[in-house]
Amino acid sequence: MNYLKLWVVRGYDVNNSQFRSGCAVLKKYFDYHAETGQEINDIISDNEIEFFSRYSEGQEGGTISFNCKDYFSSSHSGFNEFSVSRHSVRHFSAESIDYTTIKRVISLAGNAPSVCNRQGWQVTFITRKSLVDEVLLIQSGLNSTSESVKQLLVVTVNRGVFVSVTEWYQVFIDGGIFVQNLLYALHFHEIAAVALNWSKHYFLDKKLRKLIGLDPSEKVISVIAIGYPIEEFSVPRSKRKDVSEILKIID
Structure with missing residues (x-):
């Protein structure tokens, strides 16, 4: 306030x-x-x-209140309707997502562009509830609804695909583009998700790396809670900026 x-x-x-x-x-x-x-x-x-x-x-x-059917009603529509229909969902049912479906999601997300087509991204799929809870405890951004989260995706980018110091930030650029495409791929397959921030101190980053066995070359980009939503749920309105606040035109 x-x-x-x-x-x-x-x-x-x-x-x-x-x-x-x-x-x-x-x-x-x-x-x-x-x-x-x-x-x-x-x-x-x-x-x-x-x-x-x-x-x-x-x-x-x-x-905004939804039921499952309404929430995914535009998941196979044209891009305009599809894009505005996706929201961050934090309430998940007990139903698990199978490996075959996740492979389809990752395959679709892999169409994301990357610098020189290097495709440095990696995805770790965590299904063990005790490990999910440990990761969420480290991330600490979903405390009020963490109990309903049964599965996680951890998106990383291999720093080894970048060849000079001038490409330092490309890790985050390519990783961010992939995360957006991954969120859309999840929505297309009618899977709810919320991307969680990973701007953590070194000691927490190191703790996660050790916990899930990441290679030293992998940079964590985001932790994504995923699942099938409960029958009735709500999402924040999350007002989008006006175009005039985003677009600058140079004639």
Whole structure:
């Protein structure tokens, strides 16, 4: 809340899509407590509620509810419908994904472009629940729903395919492109997923490497929780930036 208020104090653009989306999320939070008769005056004042309500006009916050059938209804549609239909899902059923399906997913994801077609990516598929739990404990970004996660994909890139110091960041570029294609491939095969950040201190990175037996040449890019979703679930709205905030045109 303080950062959103600071945004206004410092004179930044109050029509910015992400600022207004943040205000809309808080407005949804306030509305939920009001609807359920829960008092929150001890953590936020009426003036603050009015502040966030004012800047959230025209925006929707909170979550989107789905059932399985609706969520995957565009998984085989044209790219425009397909792309906007994918969301990060954090609630999974007990049903496991078989090896044959995962191989099909990886095969499709492997169409991702890479510098000079080097294709340095590797994927480790973890199915042992005790090991999944250990990896998630190290990653620490899915604590509230980790119990439902039964399977993980760990995406790495082999640094040995890059030949000079000027290609240092290509590990992350190629790895990031592959992760995006992998997420789309999972969605195409009607598998839910959430990509988890791996910006970790060296000692945590080393701990994961030892735990799952990674080669020293492999750089961890992302840990992806995967599974078939539960019948009814919600996902964050995750407002996308307006095109005007992304595109720069030079005539």
